[in-house]
Amino acid sequence: MKTNTIPTSTLLLLVVLALLTFLLPFVLAFMLKKKYPNVKWSSFIVGCIMMILFAFVIESSIHNIVLNGPIGLTIMNSAFLYALYGGFMAGLFEESGRYIAFQYLLKKEREEDYNAIMYGLGHGGIEMILIYSLSMVSNIVLISVINSGTDITTLAPGEASQTITSAVQTLSNTPSYMYLLGFVERLSALILQVSLSIFVFMGVQHKKYIYVLYAFGIHFLVDFVVAYLSRSGFNMILLEVILLLCSLLIAYFSKQVFKKHHQSGS
Numbered sequence: 001m002k003t004n005t006i007p008t009s010t011l012l013l014l015v016v017l018a019l020l021t022f023l024l025p026f027v028l029a030f031m032l033k034k035k036y037p038n039v040k041w042s043s044f045i046v047g048c049i050m051m052i053l054f055a056f057v058i059e060s061s062i063h064n065i066v067l068n069g070p071i072g073l074t075i076m077n078s079a080f081l082y083a084l085y086g087g088f089m090a091g092l093f094e095e096s097g098r099y100i101a102f103q104y105l106l107k108k109e110r111e112e113d114y115n116a117i118m119y120g121l122g123h124g125g126i127e128m129i130l131i132y133s134l135s136m137v138s139n140i141v142l143i144s145v146i147n148s149g150t151d152i153t154t155l156a157p158g159e160a161s162q163t164i165t166s167a168v169q170t171l172s173n174t175p176s177y178m179y180l181l182g183f184v185e186r187l188s189a190l191i192l193q194v195s196l197s198i199f200v201f202m203g204v205q206h207k208k209y210i211y212v213l214y215a216f217g218i219h220f221l222v223d224f225v226v227a228y229l230s231r232s233g234f235n236m237i238l239l240e241v242i243l244l245l246c247s248l249l250i251a252y253f254s255k256q257v258f259k260k261h262h263q264s265g266s
Helices: 008-035 041-067 072-076 079-105 115-147 158-173 176-205 210-231 236-264
Strands: none
Touching: 008 041, 008 115, 008 176, 041 072, 041 079, 041 115, 072 079, 079 115, 079 176, 079 210, 115 158, 115 176, 176 210, 176 236, 210 236
16 A cells, blocks of 8 residues: 655654654753752652653553453543543552652652752653654654655554554644644643652652642643543644643742742751
8 A cells, every 4th residue: 555655844843853852851850960969860760760660550550451341431431531530540640659759769869859850850751752752753763664655554464554554544644733732742741740749849858748639639630631621622732732831830839839948948
């Protein structure tokens, strides 16, 4: 099966976005480390590990059990239940991972408040790379194959060939601005992950555990709204703008919490 080639401009855009999203967390972490030498790379690394373990391994495994179980179809067929379930699970596992990291794994790192940001860059950064950067790399490879004139049905047998064909059709029908929207979404998520890390860090460091509950509540609410509106056919451009503004607002409040406790030391 021959397919129409995909514009070189789209390919270049994906290359730029893949590189940008892969490098951004590391660049920001290096800048933070340079400005605040007491910040530890261990915070960044633990942030990466806890995201992978709690979100991509444990949470995903439970999703596989629940959504393939007796109530799975009911959840998937309801935008409200899907958003409720997804928001709750994301908040529960990611904030639990953050709490465990700061409470037990990063005790020494809690001596420097800016390790909260470093952790958030690791936590949100690895999410950005695994969800977005690798997806862009996959798309780049597939576009390169398409534009080379290769018959995609010869790349793999049976169902695998159908999967590739479906992916090609999706690529061919996706306008370039949608990839930019995906980047905006990942940027919003990174801002949110850093902000939530500040809440949990300060909650653990100063035994103000209400901040941990704030982090869970914010995470749940944001994921619930995004999932519900997405499943309800809400305008994607407007949704990403709302998400970015909400992330910036949450970042403002987390900054106030940071400044309050960092300055007073209480």
